[in-house]
Amino acid sequence: MWSQIFIAATVCLTASLALYINDLLQKRRRLNGLPQPPMQNLLIGHLHIADLCRSLFPDDIHVHAWTDFVRERWNLPETFYVDWRPFAPLWLFSADPELVAEYINVKQNLPKSPMETGYLDKFLGKNNMVALEGERWKSLRSMFNPGFSASNIMTYADAIVEASLRFMTVLEEKARKNELFELEEYATRLTIDIIGLAVFDLDMDAQRKLHPIVHYFRERVLMMPPATAIYPWQAVEPLRPLRLWWNSRKLDRAILEEVNHKIVRRAKDIQDEAGDKKGSKKKSIIDLALNAYEKEISMSDPSGQMKQITSPKDVPKSLERDLIDTIKTFFFAGHENPDARKKLDEELNTVFPPGTSAAETIRKDPYIINKLEYTTAVVKETLRIFPPASTLRWISPQGSVQHTTMVNPRTGERFPLEGVHIWPTAYMIGRNKRFFPQPRQFIPERFIPMQTPFPASELFTPAGKYAFQAFSVGPRNCIGQELAMVESKIILALTAREIDFVLEYPGEEADLQPLIPESTAVEFGKEYEKGVREGRIKKNVVEGHRVYQTLSGSAKPNGHCPGRVYLRTQTA
Numbered sequence: 001m002w003s004q005i006f007i008a009a010t011v012c013l014t015a016s017l018a019l020y021i022n023d024l025l026q027k028r029r030r031l032n033g034l035p036q037p038p039m040q041n042l043l044i045g046h047l048h049i050a051d052l053c054r055s056l057f058p059d060d061i062h063v064h065a066w067t068d069f070v071r072e073r074w075n076l077p078e079t080f081y082v083d084w085r086p087f088a089p090l091w092l093f094s095a096d097p098e099l100v101a102e103y104i105n106v107k108q109n110l111p112k113s114p115m116e117t118g119y120l121d122k123f124l125g126k127n128n129m130v131a132l133e134g135e136r137w138k139s140l141r142s143m144f145n146p147g148f149s150a151s152n153i154m155t156y157a158d159a160i161v162e163a164s165l166r167f168m169t170v171l172e173e174k175a176r177k178n179e180l181f182e183l184e185e186y187a188t189r190l191t192i193d194i195i196g197l198a199v200f201d202l203d204m205d206a207q208r209k210l211h212p213i214v215h216y217f218r219e220r221v222l223m224m225p226p227a228t229a230i231y232p233w234q235a236v237e238p239l240r241p242l243r244l245w246w247n248s249r250k251l252d253r254a255i256l257e258e259v260n261h262k263i264v265r266r267a268k269d270i271q272d273e274a275g276d277k278k279g280s281k282k283k284s285i286i287d288l289a290l291n292a293y294e295k296e297i298s299m300s301d302p303s304g305q306m307k308q309i310t311s312p313k314d315v316p317k318s319l320e321r322d323l324i325d326t327i328k329t330f331f332f333a334g335h336e337n338p339d340a341r342k343k344l345d346e347e348l349n350t351v352f353p354p355g356t357s358a359a360e361t362i363r364k365d366p367y368i369i370n371k372l373e374y375t376t377a378v379v380k381e382t383l384r385i386f387p388p389a390s391t392l393r394w395i396s397p398q399g400s401v402q403h404t405t406m407v408n409p410r411t412g413e414r415f416p417l418e419g420v421h422i423w424p425t426a427y428m429i430g431r432n433k434r435f436f437p438q439p440r441q442f443i444p445e446r447f448i449p450m451q452t453p454f455p456a457s458e459l460f461t462p463a464g465k466y467a468f469q470a471f472s473v474g475p476r477n478c479i480g481q482e483l484a485m486v487e488s489k490i491i492l493a494l495t496a497r498e499i500d501f502v503l504e505y506p507g508e509e510a511d512l513q514p515l516i517p518e519s520t521a522v523e524f525g526k527e528y529e530k531g532v533r534e535g536r537i538k539k540n541v542v543e544g545h546r547v548y549q550t551l552s553g554s555a556k557p558n559g560h561c562p563g564r565v566y567l568r569t570q571t572a
């Protein structure tokens with residue numbers, strides 16, 4: 001009897017496996033004639049390429065660096081398929097910003113891929129703005145848009161200055177002690193301070209102490225499965241769901257506590273304003289979101305009465321959930337930090353002449369940072385070379401879209417989109433030589449029309465309209481981009497002239513090269529493969545620099561950017 005059950009089970013299993021493999025082979029045959037690297041055979045698909053990349057690049061490198069290697073190594077067009085099924089999806093990678101804007105994220109705006117939303121839902125909760133779709137997304141986005149408007153962001157300038165000065169104090173202390181430390185840790189704390197101030201007018205003082213929100217949030221980052229895993233066995237951790245659930249309870253409670261304090265403070269401000277006392281003009285992002293919410297519910301109330309949230313008890317559970325998940329989203333999406341600090345002195349010395357205080361000048365006139373044209377270009381160039389995030393899209397089986405095939409008008413190539421996860425790879429788009437000649441070199445001037453050494457590039461033609469995709473483009477672009485740019489410029493204005501940061505990985509010699517070498521343009525062709533194999537190119541030095549990107553929620557510098565900081569007055 002048991003042997004019969006065993007035989008029946010084996011037959012069923014073998015038949016299912018045979019059907020599955022047959023289906024996979026058929027799907028692979030349908031890719032015939034479409035742009036892709038060579039398959040080893042129909043059974044393996046492109047998995048041998050994942051293995052090759054793992055052997056050539058550091059184990060923890062962000063997969064977006066692989067995509068650029070694959071494109072150059074096999075001389076592929078700007079858009080191409082890679083089939084890592086059954087362990088990872090069938091991908092369509094694209095370095096073509098025009099095509100992507102037409103079919104993926106601007107004119108036709110496809111839903112987010114479940115590869116992305118699954119990860120974010122687990123990390124941030126199901127009401128996170130990045131992953132939501134349709135009416136729910138629209139209503140959250142319009143609720144939070146006012147707080148992120150350019151004019152409102154400027155009202156946070158003094159808070160950003162304050163947080164940057166604290167950062168500078170930390171750096172001065174590290175310099176005095178000649179301490180080897182991880183720059184990313186303190187840069188992240190700085191950006192967390194800024195988000196806390198902008199979002200709920202809360203000084204978390206994350207640079208000097210560990211606020212519970214920061215503690216639980218960082219704990220959560222470390223609990224998440226490795227995002228670079230291709231094979232399922234690279235991500236096994238049976239207790240993960242339980243640990244995430246427990247962490248989520250504590251994190252959500254800590255956020256809710258601060259939201260409730262904010263609501264009480266806001267109610268007092270409203271009362272003061274009504275009583276003709278001078279209320280604060282400055283509005284945090286939560287203040288403005290609650291204003292928008294009150295307006296919306298009042299408009300849909302038949303009595304026409306203005307509804308106001310004056311105490312935490314007035315907040316319905318659904319709004320409470322939205323607020324918690326959205327705040328988590330801001331901390332998650334917003335704690336990026338570009339490391340650019342080169343070629344700025346001249347501009348900074350012109351806008352903030354030596355002998356004057358940049359901090360005081362910005363406090364008095366925040367709009368002065370609009371004069372920092374070169375500084376802006378430095379930030380953009382850093383984000384082009386090291387993009388922290390990208391968008392992933394797909395055609396959802398439930399939705400309906402106009403175009404299910406992408407057609408490249410320049411080449412006539414056709415790209416079926418159904419059943420494919422589409423990755424407009426900011427990393428590859430930023431290295432597309434049509435728009436960014438000498439893509440691996442750090443040339444901020446390329447973003448300034450009057451200074452660009454590449455006047456013939458397509459960046460300043462209509463084709464280049466969407467070529468800078470570090471913040472994505474289209475309706476789902478980054479809501480926080482203005483805040484990110486303003487804070488980056490202020491931080492640079494206050495620190496860049498004061499310090500030198502020298503990269504130093506523990507146990508290695510200090511790397512005296514600039515973080516992004518100006519002249520090392522390592523092409524990712526066949527030579528690269530040979531160079532790594534023969535030991536001429538070090539596996540842990542990617543594109544000529546020791547600090548490469550890993551993926552931990554978003555792209556981060558490997559080893560958290562370790563090094564020492566020197567005060568310029570010390571080194572002069």
Ligand code: HEM
Binds near residue numbers: 129329469471478484
């Ligand atoms: C250098 C800094 C930043 C970069 C490079 C960046 C990049 C991006 C990118 C590429 C997306 C699109 C993601 C996708 O389509 O899946 C995005 C979306 C988003 N970002 Fe940022 N971001 C930055 C800073 C911020 C900040 C400071 C905040 C808020 C505090 C923020 C909040 C968001 C939100 C809420 C979305 C989702 C928008 C939507 O779907 O409507 N980001 N960001």
